[in-house]
Amino acid sequence: MKVKGGKPVYGASVGILMLEARFPRIPGDMGNALTWDFPVQYRIVRGASPDQVVRKNAEGLLPAFISAAQDLVGSGAEGITTNCGFLSLFQDELSTAVGVPVAASSLMQVPPVNALLPPGKICGILTISSSTLTKAHLDAAGVPLATPIGSTEGLREFTRVILNDELEMDVEAARKDNVEAATDLVNANPEIGALVLECTNMVPHAAAIQAAIGMPVFTAHSFVRWFQAGIVPKAYSGAG
Numbered sequence: 001m002k003v004k005g006g007k008p009v010y011g012a013s014v015g016i017l018m019l020e021a022r023f024p025r026i027p028g029d030m031g032n033a034l035t036w037d038f039p040v041q042y043r044i045v046r047g048a049s050p051d052q053v054v055r056k057n058a059e060g061l062l063p064a065f066i067s068a069a070q071d072l073v074g075s076g077a078e079g080i081t082t083n084c085g086f087l088s089l090f091q092d093e094l095s096t097a098v099g100v101p102v103a104a105s106s107l108m109q110v111p112p113v114n115a116l117l118p119p120g121k122i123c124g125i126l127t128i129s130s131s132t133l134t135k136a137h138l139d140a141a142g143v144p145l146a147t148p149i150g151s152t153e154g155l156r157e158f159t160r161v162i163l164n165d166e167l168e169m170d171v172e173a174a175r176k177d178n179v180e181a182a183t184d185l186v187n188a189n190p191e192i193g194a195l196v197l198e199c200t201n202m203v204p205h206a207a208a209i210q211a212a213i214g215m216p217v218f219t220a221h222s223f224v225r226w227f228q229a230g231i232v233p234k235a236y237s238g239a240g
Contacts, residue, residue: 007076012039013231014224015077017068019048019084023161024169028204030083030220035203038228041077043068050163054086054129057136065090066097073098079231080104081224085127085198088141103227106220107141109196113218114144121193123218124148126182126209128159128199148192150185152177152202162201171204178205179212186213194218 018031025031033040045068048061058065065087069080079101080094088105095102113123125143127133130151138145152158157173160166186192193215197206200220210217 009076013078015072017082030200110143117193124192148189
């Protein structure tokens with residue numbers, strides 16, 4: 001058997017662009033390596049704080065994201081993703097710069113989820129910051145502008161800790177924020193048939209959200225698992 005080389009790292013085909021942050025990353029969070037059942041590679045994008053990316057449109061950060069993404073590809077990554085849904089803004093630029101598939105934002109799941117739902121039902125979005133989630137973010141991810149959007153913004157714990165990059169988090173309070181925001185969104189919009197969680201840090205609370213609203217919940221984790229399954233399809237013994 002002959003094999004080909006050409007890259008320094010093998011077996012970790014998904015590269016994750018990480019914000020520069022210190023808030024707690026519990027299992028389920030993209031930045032906690034225990035979240036994944038396949039190997040991943042990480043690169044921290046220096047200067048890309050949660051505040052800068054979410055509240056300030058990642059202004060001035062595109063070159064740093066491109067450089068980090070190119071470094072990941074040079075290290076063997078065959079697909080690139082990020083750990084912030086607001087980075088939909090950089091989808092086109094990143095994919096052009098790196099020449100491999102890019103899944104910049106969980107928001108990109110909204111169109112295919114809409115296609116799955118029965119007539120009269122649409123996908124809603126739960127975000128960490130509805131006040132700064134703009135038409136530009138939605139357009140970049142192909143999200144219809146009529147999509148209902150809810151947020152944990154202004155509640156007890158979750159948004160404040162993440163966006164202010166605090167060192168401690170009350171996990172139960174953060175979970176309650178997510179469940180309350182999702183429940184309020186669904187109750188106010190009976191046409192919702194599924195939710196997409198914009199924020200990658202919401203993943204640990206997805207099961208609690210689903211239990212509360214009784215409908216499918218799609219996350220950055222579900223998106224990247226699907227993404228990775230295309231990059232590295234499962235091999236089955238006996239298959240041709």
